Amino acid sequence: MTSPHEALLPSTERALLHRLATAQAEGRAPSLVGAVARDGQCVWSGARSCVDGHAPDAGTQYRIGSITKTFTAVLVMRLRDEGLLDLGDPLEKHLPGTGVGEVTIAQLLGHSAGLAAESPAPWWERTPGSLRPELGDVLGEKPLLHPVGRRHHYSNPGYTLLGSLIEAVRGDSWEVVLRREILEPLGLSRTSARPQAPHAGGWAVHPWADVMMPEPAEDLGLMAPAGQLWSTASDLCRFGDFLAEGDDRVLSAESVREMRAPSAPLEADEWDSGYGLGLQLVRRDGGTLIGHSGSLPGFIACLWVSVEEGITAVALANTTSGPLTGAVAADLVRIVAEAEPRLPEPWRPMPVVDEQLLELAGPWYWGTSAFGLKLVADRGLELYPLRGNGRGSRFSAGEGSRWTGLDGYFAGETLSVVRRADGSVDHLDLGSFVLTREPYDPAADVPGGVDEAGWRGLR
Structure with a gap:
């Protein structure tokens, strides 16, 4: 059809x-x-x-x-x-x-x-x-x-x-x-x-x-x-x-x-x-x-x-x-x-660009696990693992910088954007889990802290 x-x-x-x-x-x-x-x-x-x-x-x-x-x-x-x-x-x-x-x-x-x-x-x-x-x-x-x-x-x-x-x-x-x-x-x-x-x-x-x-x-x-x-x-x-x-x-x-x-x-x-x-x-x-x-x-x-x-x-x-x-x-x-397989809805660009939302899109890391965060209709978000199996969910927009999980492991859980004093994004808080732009980003407020010596090899 x-x-x-x-x-x-x-x-x-x-x-x-x-x-x-x-x-x-x-x-x-x-x-x-x-x-x-x-x-x-x-x-x-x-x-x-x-x-x-x-x-x-x-x-x-x-x-x-x-x-x-x-x-x-x-x-x-x-x-x-x-x-x-x-x-x-x-x-x-x-x-x-x-x-x-x-x-x-x-x-x-x-x-x-x-x-x-x-x-x-x-x-x-x-x-x-x-x-x-x-x-x-x-x-x-x-x-x-x-x-x-x-x-x-x-x-x-x-x-x-x-x-x-x-x-x-x-x-x-x-x-x-x-x-x-x-x-x-x-x-x-x-x-x-x-x-x-x-x-x-x-x-x-x-x-x-x-x-x-x-x-x-x-x-x-x-x-x-x-x-x-x-x-x-x-x-x-x-x-x-x-x-x-x-x-x-x-x-x-x-x-x-x-x-x-x-x-x-x-x-x-x-x-x-x-x-x-x-x-x-x-x-x-x-x-x-x-x-x-x-x-x-x-x-x-x-x-x-x-x-x-x-x-x-x-x-x-x-x-x-x-x-x-x-x-x-x-x-x-x-x-x-x-x-008569169902035809997908035609792709259409969003009618309005929200710059604050747009800056959230892209890769995020829960510890060392890579995730993608995608903007969808009605200010919704979709989080999905970039490699292997992981805990993905869709999120509906709530008040301010908060979203609620619709399915999967995070159903009902709250995703929040945590910003620094200057308004820039520090990290995402997902039911107390912290997602950062880099794996254990030293510039972000990661519970337990980040080792000052950073990443290293094994001698």
């Missing part, structure tokens, strides 16, 4: 449709819908088979199950950004009397609170929410199965608690808050708590025969924030773009970036999957995908976003099991990224 508004090549569209058709046929799904957006614009959608005798499309509603959790997490992050709570707050501070009040809001968002995966019997996905009118009915007699904060353990009741937290702080129902604060601002008019025509019916396909049985579509009651929503491929593409770029009407780019970072303890050093704040994370095909999968009886769904490629892909099916919608959505991303 040369711009986000250009259509995909016919060969790319054919490859996408072939992947969708193969998944529908091999997965024996009554219907399967897929869509791809790039840089905020839907560039392809396709569907196979039919819904109630009609061909579905990107505007047909399917139940999206646990993708609902990402919407709930966005509402919690809004409360944090408004200063109404802190992610480190114990639940008890805002929602007393649950019996698990010691768990923090961040632990609930990242599924590290130690809560059980499911509510007690009967099977909550196939029975009315009216059977669980109180939080105690959702949590059961033994809600904690693991030490709090020690491991990732996916929990549907955890997101029920977050929904109740939103209601307690906002004074409105989760559904009303969702519609007011996310769906309406983002224009997600085909996303709702209950199905709206045209929508797919949910089916179970017999594993050993080509026959089907309708699945119940229950109102989940208190469990709604964990999996209630219905949506369309088109709406989810728009939501995926929001998860990549943010939208100040809902949540800033900085806050959605925070949601995309791993939050829970990972069980392997070289991770291939993890969980942020309401977002699943996977490494695939050399890149990272963020989003969420979802399932309820009669439906399976997945939304994946490649932030690096600016690609969102959605796969929705109306079957209890069958097509691997997560793999399908990931393949839709891969097909577009490989067939």
Whole structure:
């Protein structure tokens, strides 16, 4: 693609449709819908088979199950950004009397609170929410199965608690808050708590025969924030773009970036999957995908976003099991990224030259390790090792001569310019580490001092 508004090549569209058709046929799904957006614009959608005798499309509603959790997490992050709570707050501070009040809001968002995966019997996905009118009915007699904060353990009741937290702080129902604060601002008019025509019916396909049985579509009651929503491929593409770029009407780019970072303890050093704040994370095909999968009886769904490629892909099916919608959505991303690689933004010079910033650019030394310091947009800085592996980071501009690390080892750390009395730069202070223009520059204030005899050889 040369711009986000250009259509995909016919060969790319054919490859996408072939992947969708193969998944529908091999997965024996009554219907399967897929869509791809790039840089905020839907560039392809396709569907196979039919819904109630009609061909579905990107505007047909399917139940999206646990993708609902990402919407709930966005509402919690809004409360944090408004200063109404802190992610480190114990639940008890805002929602007393649950019996698990010691768990923090961040632990609930990242599924590290130690809560059980499911509510007690009967099977909550196939029975009315009216059977669980109180939080105690959702949590059961033994809600904690693991030490709090020690491991990732996916929990549907955890997101029920977050929904109740939103209601307690906002004074409105989760559904009303969702519609007011996310769906309406983002224009997600085909996303709702209950199905709206045209929508797919949910089916179970017999594993050993080509026959089907309708699945119940229950109102989940208190469990709604964990999996209630219905949506369309088109709406989810728009939501995926929001998860990549943010939208100040809902949540800033900085806050959605925070949601995309791993939050829970990972069980392997070289991770291939993890969980942020309401977002699943996977490494695939050399890149990272963020989003969420979802399932309820009669439906399976997945939304994946490649932030690096600016690609969102959605796969929705109306079957209890069958097509691997997560793999399908990931393949839709891969097909577009490989067939039509994203063009880099054209290089352009900065509109204004800041002489004080310009004098910071170039080589610096942390002890004897060489680093380059580069000026980037919006008075940002980028520090990177010039040889071998090292601790590089990007920095956003703060007040005065201070910058804050955005990633890597120095994420959150402060980079400061230390000047001499005459205004010239003495050194850079990075979280107490001193970087100088020359290795152990004798003219700079280096902790521990610099040997007066200077550098020497070995006789």
